[in-house]
Amino acid sequence: MNNALGGSTDGMLTQYRALPYFGLIKIPDHLSYEEAASLVCAGTTAWNALHGNKPLLPGQSVLLQGTGGVSLCGLLLARAAGCTTIITSSSDDKLKELKEKYGVDYTINYKTKPNWDEEVLKITNGRGVDFILENGGAATIGKSLNAIKVGGLIALIGFLSAKENPENPNVALLALLKGCILRGILVGSREQTEQLMNLIDQRKLKPPVTKVFDFNLKSIKEAYQHIESQTHIGKICIRID
Secondary structure (H helix, E strand, C coil): CCCCECCCECCCCCCCCCCCHHHCCCCCCCCCHHHHHHHHHHHHHHHHHHHCCCCCCCCCEEEEECCEHHHHHHHHHHHHCCCEEEEEECCHHHHHHHHHHHCCCEEEECCCCCCHHHHHHHHCCCCCEEEEEECCCCCCHHHHHHHEEEEEEEEECCCCCCCCCCCCCCHHHHHHHHCCEEEECCCCCHHHHHHHHHHHHHHCCCCCEEEEECCCHHHHHHHHHHHHHCCCCEEEEECCC
8 A cells, every 4th residue: 555656655647657567567459548547446446356256257246336436347347247236326317327328237326215235135036146345334334244145245345434334233243144255355466457457358348437637737626526526427537648
């Protein structure tokens, strides 16, 4: 984490940057620079979650929390693998767009259906899902443990929930009863990024870049404000001139 470029280490919002050769991989020819850049963090994180431990298999089911870059990259990979996909959001407009543009199988508005885990169980006929990309943290982990299939995998990725869960679920006991895997995901390796890019190249997949801003002070500020507004779907990029 001490060397996370663009994360804890500043210096990537620039026209030129010297990087070691072993930190670079080839970009698939059909991708723009913005599309390729969106895969380095969000795409690798989703790949690690779905292929880094128990590889995702055709016919399995995947629950994706929220409509950010990791969830949409996960949706892309799950659909490419022939899996059933379920995604949650607090916005009906976002869910409608995801259905129409990205082909998600099932959508759940967690504001109107706060017991979204029960909705997941209904969709899966009581079995639960095989994989969950857990982006909420303490406030959602209890419901994720209810929605996961016996022997399934919950990828612990984010902590976007504003509040801790007041119920303080007994995570250890719930995980034991489900016999599931709780796996912390901190992006991934170069090898996993190469595997991801190979699939993207072979299937000619397009990453979910929904808005691109120009490389000037005014536009850069607008890009960060757009992210803070939480009205976006997928990845936001800044095009370097």
